[in-house]
Every structure is written in structure tokens, then in C-alpha cells.
Amino acid sequence: MADATTSEDVVMGGSLEKLILDAKAWPPEAFELFRKLLQNVLSSPEEAKFRKLKLSNARINALLAEPGAEEGFEQLGWVRNSEALELPALADLRNFDFVLKGTSSGPPGELVPLTVLRGALKSKLELPCNTLFSELAARIEQSDALGRIPRKRQRLLVGVPPKPLAESYPQFASMTISELGLKAFKLEDTWEEMVADLRALRASFESLASVLSCKKTLSENFDFLLDSAKALLKSRAMLMDETEMCMARRCFSVLWPPGVDTLAARLEHCVLCTPLAIPQKSDDGETTLQFPLQVERADLFNSALSQIQGASIEELRKPLQVTFVGEAAEDAGGPRREFFNDFGRSCTEKDGIWRTTPVGSLTPVPAPSTIFHSCGRIYGLALCQAENAAQEQRVRENATIQELLAAVTGDEETQQQQKLLVGASLSRPFLRCVQADVPESLEDLQTELNAEQSESAPDFRGSAAFITSSLHELGLEGQLTFSHTLPDGRTVELKPGGSETVVTDATKLAWLKAVLRSELVQSIEEAAKSFRLGVCEAAGAAYLVLLSAGELQQEWSGLAEISDDNLRLWQERSTICPARKQQAAWFFEVLWAEEWRASRPKVLKFTTGSDRWPSEPKSFTFYVEPMDGGDELLPRAMTCGNMLQLPSYSSKEQLQRQLLKACDLGLSMQLV
Incomplete structure (x- = not known):
């Protein structure tokens, strides 16, 4: 047993006391397994098999699912990876003895007669006086x-008139029968009350989560519970606070977990829960009420935020109409799409507000909360305003310019929407904070750190070697202290006197968790809170609840690169006027050329207003139409309808030359 740590490194305070109380409240089988695992390590500290708990073991998984169990193992020094919980060889074992002593109830003691009533039903039970309350629950x-x-x-009530046991004994779940000193209980089944509350939409996600923890109830009523949760989300999506959002995510992680198979259905439900920007008429029934946004290209970020910040929630729910100052283009989809794309780009240029991670995602730096609140509103609008752009897709095959203009400005019923993609991804750690789903375990923190690192220059703190190797082997012995430096140069101490406290092999895991939590959670929590409020004001909470951070990242910003598969789909979805069949073939030959691979997003931006490829491109369409003239003219784009107009170029080389020039000059400002 390693004994190199000082007394301040041994956790003997409230965290272990909480673990002891948690453990006493677990079912008897989980409680006894927990004690056995700790005793095995203490009895045979050199046995490697006792220091590795495989996650594939059903009993271990069931134990870790109990409240506070996984956190408790972490406090005792265990480290989780994808396959197991492992206890490093240098871990201090004094806390094991402390916990074992705290969870020992001593000899069973004499039997105590108990009476349990459920309506007209009555049951007599006898339990040893030193039995934990969990055994009574198991007997019931x-x-x-x-x-x-x-x-x-189970809900147990005591006294006259009966009131919940928890009101008189807040720690009842961790107490013994003798400590309670009670002889009679009234029993209620909370499921009966929950069914009525779910049907009337009175239930909370917190109460629903407690029901889902019962495997029998979940398996026997799965469809009803899922339908009820979806209805509850729809009724609460615009009113959720952080706590309820967290509980809602917990419920849906069980009932409707993230994954490719469920993504389309979850996105569809997000739309049902979101106040879409459906055109509204004024009192005279003639004028369509809109939210006009006039932005300056030269200062898009500030000009947008100044208007968004002052808008009421009611205004945010109106159809958004974007115009660029000094340009006559009408917003039939193109300016709107370009605005969201360029707003993301403008964020990457705001060093005092946002910074980019090694993979190019945005993460906040300390700045006024009103800025992140307004940015959240804009990202929220990107989710709920896409319905206005649906009319862009309403053009028939081989449509003419006149028909396109009529389609994008007409009043006919809209079809599929094309998503509005913000031109910069938000980092995954930031998104998780926005979703009230902060990473807690060391494995989770390392995963989120690595998600934002470049493969060519990984962060040593995210490696498995940092956990398994000594600091000497890593070349870091004596190099780390319990502090870290922020991007703006400020030093954050991870504990009092941290900058003077050198990290050792015995404390490196505590340092790693503290430094990653400080960097990936604590430093951005305030910004995330403000951003979340802005998103919810514009679009509600459904997207934040139902999507994973990775799914939300792509829903907001799509893909930065256009792969060969995406280009193939682009080509398949193109409607080409016969008069420009040859030029269209050259156009795609240019995009297929290896030297043009990096320029594909630039061409997409020129022709559609956005350089981001949608992660779900089922609504993407593209048109190639003729324009008068020949080699001397540049192509034109009508981004409202994803239309490229090509002169009658005489060769692929001439088309390539003029297309590149048009993209570089940004002539996609000819928007409708």
C-alpha cells in the first residue's frame, strides 16, 4: 500500500461521509457488493484482479447505476476507461478503511415487529434492529x-395524520430500523399517482426520472412513458430552467437515446416543440408581421447583436427578414442563409469574446454575459427560422428565372425546408454546458478535451499514458502544480496555494480532473448559462434536450468539408437546363478535381449563401440555368434557390477561371 501522501491528500471530509450515506441507502445486494469490493482490495492490495472492475459485468454495472456510486469510486481513486474501473497501484487505501467502518452496522440485534398497511391490506414483518432501511424496502x-x-x-408514510417518512426523517434511507424507532408504516404506490399526473401533464421530469429508475415499471410501460415524456417536453419546452432541462435529458437518455436510428424522429419532435416562425398577419389581415434585421457586412457581428439584444421574445417569434445595408436584395432565403453563415465566421474573428479550439470550434472567453445571451438568440433563430426558407425549394424541374422568382416570393404552401447553418461550430465542451450536461468523470472530461484537439498535436492531458505512466516516465516530474494558465494569461489556482503545490504521482489524477474541469466547465459556465437563455427564448429547449452535443453541433453548423460522397449527392440533386448540359458537366468536373477539393465550400457559398454542407441533406436541391453571354462574363448565383447561372463557356478551363474569379470577388451578393 502506497503511503506517500500527506494527510491533506486523504479525503476524510464531507465527500466520503456522503458516500457512506449513499451506500447505506442502496439495495442490499448493491451495498454488500460495494463493501466486498473494498474489502478485497484492503485484504489483498497486491492482487491486480481486485483493482479492476469490468464494466461488462452486469453486477458491477448495476452497482455503478446506484446514486453516488460512480462518484464514490472516483473519490476512492478508481479511474474509469471504456472497459473498466481501475485502481492505480499508487492509490492511497486509507479511505477504503474509513468507508468500510462507516458502513458497518455491527451485529444484527434482536428482531423488531413491523406493520405495513396498503389500503385494506396489512402485512406483518420482523427485521433485526440493526438492519438498514433498504432491507425493509426489499421485504415489501x-x-x-x-x-x-x-x-x-414505494412511498412510506408515518404518524397521524400520515405524512411522508422523508419529512420526519430526511436521512431515513441510510438509517437502521432501531434508529428510526418506528413500528407501523402506510404504503403507497407512486406509479398510480404518476400515471394520472402524466396524462394531465402535471408531472415533472424529476418525478418521471424517479419512475424510470424502476426497471419493472420501465419495461412494462415503455411506450406510454415515451409518449408521455414527449408530450411533457412539448408542453414545457418554452419554460424550462436548467434543473428541469437536466432532468429531461436524463429521462430521454433512457427513453429515446441519441443515435442514427432515432435522429430523424427526434429532430421531427424538436420541430413540434419549437415556436416556428409561421407568417403572422397584422390586425388588418393584409400585412405580414416580420422581424426585420438590417446588418452591415463590414461589422456584421456588432450590427446584428445590437438589434437582437433589444428585441422582445415576441419579435423573435416572427418570421425573420434579413437585409444587408446598402443592398437591394429581397430576403427570399438567400440573405438569411448568408447571414447565419457569416455570423459564425464573424464570431471566429472576435478574439475578446470567442476563441477557436485546435479543430476550429468556438469556445467563449470571459466577456459580458449580454453578448453570449444575444449570440444564443441568433443560434436559436437558426433552428426555428429555417421554416421560412422552405419556399426556396418550391421550383419545378427546369424552372426558369421568372418561375424561380415567383416561387420564392409567392404565397403558396411551403415544402421541405433547407436548414440555416451557422458558419462556425461550437465546441463540444461548451455545448454540453449549454445543455446542462457537464462532463463529470475523468474519462468524460478527457473525451471532451480530445474532441477539440488536432490529431497532429494532441494534448498530453487527454492521453491514456498520463494515467498509467509515472510523471518521471512522462518527463513531467516536478513540472506541474495545482494551477493552470488561461488563454488570456491569467493563472487559476485549483486549490488554495495551488501554484506552490507540486503535483505528484499520488495526486496527478486529482490534478488532472481539477484542471480539466476548470478549463472545460467552470471557465465557461457563466457564458453557457447566458447562451442557453438566449437559445431558449428564440427556439425553446427541445433541441438542447433531445440531441447529443455532437448532433447539436451538426444541426447548427453542418459540415465544414464537402466529401466526395457529399459532392456526388450535390451532383445527383442538381436540375440542369439542357441548354447548359455541357457547362454543367464541366462545372462538376472542376469540383471533382483534387486541386479544387478545398475550394468546394467556397463554391457552395457562392451558389447557396452558405459554405457549410448540411449533415442531413435530404432537402438540398441545386439548379444550373443559362445566362446570356460567353467567355467574357462571370457566372451569377441566385442563392435564394441554390441556382447557378452559367454563360455559354467554350471550355472547361474558361469556366474554371471565371468561376474562381466570381467566388473570390464574392459576387453572390446578387441575392434574391
Whole structure:
């Protein structure tokens, strides 16, 4: 057993006391397994098999699912990876002894008679006086006379008039029968009350989460619970605070977890929960109420934020109409799409507000909260304003310019939308904070750190070697202290006197968790809170609840690169006027050329207003139409309808030359 740590490195305070209380409240089988695992390590500290708990083991997984269990193992020094919980050889074991002593109840003691009533039903039980309350819950669950109510659905009341046990004994779940000193209980099944509350939309996600923890209830009522959760989200999406959002995410992680198979359905439900910008008529029934946004290209970021910040929530729900100052283009989709694209780009240039991670994603730096609130509103608008752009797709095959103009300005019913993509991705750690889903475990923190690192220059703190190797082997012995430096040069101490406290092998995991949590969570929490409020004011909370951080990242900003598969789809989705069949073929030959691979987003921007490729491009369409003239003219784009107009070029080389010049000059400002 390593004994190199000082007393301040041994956690003997509130965190271990909480672990002891948590453990006492677990079901008997989980409680006994936990104690056995700790005792095995103490009894045979050199046995490697006792220091590795495989996550594939069903009993270990069930134990880790208990409240506070995984955090408790971390406090005791265990480190989680993708396959197991492992206890490093240098871990201090004194806390193990502390926890074992704290969870020992001593000899069983004499039997105590107990009476449990459920309506007209009555059951007599006898339990040793030193039995933990969890054993009483287990006995009730096994009682045929009481209806075999699962322990997680049991509510016990005591006294006259009866009131919940928790009101009189807040720590009842961690107490013994003798400590409670009670002889009679009234039993209720919380599921019966929950069904009525779910049907009336009175339930909270917190109460729903408690029901989902009961495997029997979940398996027997899965469809009803999922439908109820979806209805509850729809009714609460515009009113959620951080706590309820966190609980809602917890519920849907069980009922409707992220994944490719469920993504389309979850996105569809997000739309149902979101106040879409449906055109509204004024009192006279003639004028369409809109939210006009006039932005300056030279200062797009500030000119947009000044108007967004002052807008009311009611204005944010109106159809957005974007115009660029000094340009006559009407917003039939193109300016709107270009605005969101360029707003993201402008964020990357705001060094005092945003900084970019090694992979180019945005993460905030300390700045006034009003800025992030307004940025959140704009990102929220990108989610809910896309419906206005649906009319861009309403053009028939081989449509003429006149028909396109009529389609994008007409009043006919809209079809599929093309998403509005912000031109810069938000970093995954920031998105998780926005979603109230902050990474907690060391493995999770390392995963989020690595998600934002360049493969060519990885951060040593995200490597498995940092956990398994000594600081001497890593060349870091004596180099680290319990502090770290922020991008703006300020030093943050991770504990009092941290800058003077050198990290050792015994404390390196505590340092790693503290430094990653400080960098990936604590430093951006305030910005995330303000950003979340802005998003919810514009679009509600459904997207933040139902999508994973990676899915949300792509829903907001699509893909930065256009792969060969994407280009193939672009070509397949193109409607080409027969008069420009040859020029269109040359156009795609140019894009397929290896030297043009990096220029594909620039061409996409010129022709559609956005350089981001949608992660789900089912609504993407593209048109190639003729324009008068020949080699001497540049091509034109009508971004409202994803249309490229080509002169009658005489060769591929001439088309390539003029296309490159048009993209560089930014002639896509000819918008409608």
C-alpha cells in the first residue's frame, strides 16, 4: 500500500461521509457488493484482479447505476476507461478503511415487529434492529400481500395524520430500523399517482426520472412513458430552467437515446416543440408581421447583436427578414442563409469574446454575459427560422428565372425546408454546458478535451499514458502544480496555494480532473448559462434536450468539408437546363478535381449563401440555368434557390477561371 501522501491528500471530509450515506441507502445486494469490493482490495492490495472492475459485468454495472456510486469510486481513486474501473497501484487505501467502518452496522440485534398497511391490506414483518432501511424496502417488494411494489415506487408514510417518512426523517434511507424507532408504516404506490399526473401533464421530469429508475415499471410501460415524456417536453419546452432541462435529458437518455436510428424522429419532435416562425398577419389581415434585421457586412457581428439584444421574445417569434445595408436584395432565403453563415465566421474573428479550439470550434472567453445571451438568440433563430426558407425549394424541374422568382416570393404552401447553418461550430465542451450536461468523470472530461484537439498535436492531458505512466516516465516530474494558465494569461489556482503545490504521482489524477474541469466547465459556465437563455427564448429547449452535443453541433453548423460522397449527392440533386448540359458537366468536373477539393465550400457559398454542407441533406436541391453571354462574363448565383447561372463557356478551363474569379470577388451578393 502506497503511503506517500500527506494527510491533506486523504479525503476524510464531507465527500466520503456522503458516500457512506449513499451506500447505506442502496439495495442490499448493491451495498454488500460495494463493501466486498473494498474489502478485497484492503485484504489483498497486491492482487491486480481486485483493482479492476469490468464494466461488462452486469453486477458491477448495476452497482455503478446506484446514486453516488460512480462518484464514490472516483473519490476512492478508481479511474474509469471504456472497459473498466481501475485502481492505480499508487492509490492511497486509507479511505477504503474509513468507508468500510462507516458502513458497518455491527451485529444484527434482536428482531423488531413491523406493520405495513396498503389500503385494506396489512402485512406483518420482523427485521433485526440493526438492519438498514433498504432491507425493509426489499421485504415489501417481495410481499405478495402488499402487491410486490418495486422499492423505487414505494412511498412510506408515518404518524397521524400520515405524512411522508422523508419529512420526519430526511436521512431515513441510510438509517437502521432501531434508529428510526418506528413500528407501523402506510404504503403507497407512486406509479398510480404518476400515471394520472402524466396524462394531465402535471408531472415533472424529476418525478418521471424517479419512475424510470424502476426497471419493472420501465419495461412494462415503455411506450406510454415515451409518449408521455414527449408530450411533457412539448408542453414545457418554452419554460424550462436548467434543473428541469437536466432532468429531461436524463429521462430521454433512457427513453429515446441519441443515435442514427432515432435522429430523424427526434429532430421531427424538436420541430413540434419549437415556436416556428409561421407568417403572422397584422390586425388588418393584409400585412405580414416580420422581424426585420438590417446588418452591415463590414461589422456584421456588432450590427446584428445590437438589434437582437433589444428585441422582445415576441419579435423573435416572427418570421425573420434579413437585409444587408446598402443592398437591394429581397430576403427570399438567400440573405438569411448568408447571414447565419457569416455570423459564425464573424464570431471566429472576435478574439475578446470567442476563441477557436485546435479543430476550429468556438469556445467563449470571459466577456459580458449580454453578448453570449444575444449570440444564443441568433443560434436559436437558426433552428426555428429555417421554416421560412422552405419556399426556396418550391421550383419545378427546369424552372426558369421568372418561375424561380415567383416561387420564392409567392404565397403558396411551403415544402421541405433547407436548414440555416451557422458558419462556425461550437465546441463540444461548451455545448454540453449549454445543455446542462457537464462532463463529470475523468474519462468524460478527457473525451471532451480530445474532441477539440488536432490529431497532429494532441494534448498530453487527454492521453491514456498520463494515467498509467509515472510523471518521471512522462518527463513531467516536478513540472506541474495545482494551477493552470488561461488563454488570456491569467493563472487559476485549483486549490488554495495551488501554484506552490507540486503535483505528484499520488495526486496527478486529482490534478488532472481539477484542471480539466476548470478549463472545460467552470471557465465557461457563466457564458453557457447566458447562451442557453438566449437559445431558449428564440427556439425553446427541445433541441438542447433531445440531441447529443455532437448532433447539436451538426444541426447548427453542418459540415465544414464537402466529401466526395457529399459532392456526388450535390451532383445527383442538381436540375440542369439542357441548354447548359455541357457547362454543367464541366462545372462538376472542376469540383471533382483534387486541386479544387478545398475550394468546394467556397463554391457552395457562392451558389447557396452558405459554405457549410448540411449533415442531413435530404432537402438540398441545386439548379444550373443559362445566362446570356460567353467567355467574357462571370457566372451569377441566385442563392435564394441554390441556382447557378452559367454563360455559354467554350471550355472547361474558361469556366474554371471565371468561376474562381466570381467566388473570390464574392459576387453572390446578387441575392434574391
